[in-house]
Amino acid sequence: MVEVKKSQNKVNELSFLIWNVECCGGSGYGNNALLPNILNGIDIYNENVKPDIIMLNEFWRCDDYSLFEQALVDADYSVFNDSRKRKKNTNEVFIAIANKLKDIEIIDIIQPSEENCDNMPDLLSVILQWKGKRIAIVGTRIRWYGHVSEQVMKLRARNFSELLRHIDELKRKGIEDIYIGGDFNHCRVLDESAFLSEGEIQEVYKGYLQKDYNYHTIKLEFAKRGFQVITPINEFGSVKDSRSGVVRNAIKLDHLIVPASCKIINKEYMFKKGSSHAVLTATINI
Secondary structure (H helix, E strand, C coil), X not given: CCCCCCCCCCCCEEEEEEEECCCHHHCCCCCCCCCCHHHHHHCCCCXXXXXXXXXXXXXXXCCCHHHHHHHHXXXXXXEECCXXXXXXXXXXXXXXXXXXXXXXXXXXXXXXXXXXXXXXXXXXXXXXXXXXXXXXXXXXXXXXXXXXCHHHHHHHHXXXXXXXXXXXXXXXXCCCEEEEEEXXXXXXXXXXXXXXXXXXXXXXXXXXXHHCXXXXXXXXXXXXXXXXXXXXXXXXXXXXXXXXXXXXXXXXCEEEEEECCCEEEEEEEECCCCCCECEEEEEEEC
8 A cells, every 4th residue: 555645735626737758668769868857847846836646648767767756755746657567668657646635545556457558548547535535546648559540540549448448447436536637649639619529520520530539539528427628728739840849739639637527727738848748737626
């Protein structure tokens, strides 16, 4: 059992930081270190803005991981990572929970197994008891599988189905308060602010490669399950082009998903050194 220290926090507010840190499975094509850029991008030393929940995806335990982890522990976080032996070209998810959240008990940690990981998205779930009920913090990344094609989008759709299966299983266990953050790799968003039915989704994405898996399908499937998708609307996109550095407004891949009953206090994309993905920060009232 992991023990989390106990202290005080603002009543009924949770702040989140979600970030694709582009370690690229330790392949050498992405970040080869977590210090200093990734650590600095989280801003854990400013008590006024430090997040309650940190979810990092496309994460890999680089050679300086122990220093990175210790910095978070020293900043009064409890940290959770993939317990499997690190493996080249296999991305992980990292979660940190601020100890200022009071009276937390960790119940379980769930990750893909060696047997089922080929079909699963990158995933790490921390199940905890807090405020008299069980909640789940789920960090995820729908895997890339290569440059966009019809087959690649079908593979991403399969990952998303497995994520939904995982969420459904948590709900069957009586866990209703589930918070999901990560990179959903759904490509360009069409008609961003609209909430579309299944038929409308088919019409809007007709002729596009993301017809089988897209932003509006994500919104619809989570709405069916009692969730809302938090995405900064009418801001710049969440990804810079790797060559030109240009931010395409229609590419918003990084989201936080929370129960529909939550009130959104703020949400923002902000680019930091170390990744072509923007940091997504959001605060909610639960």
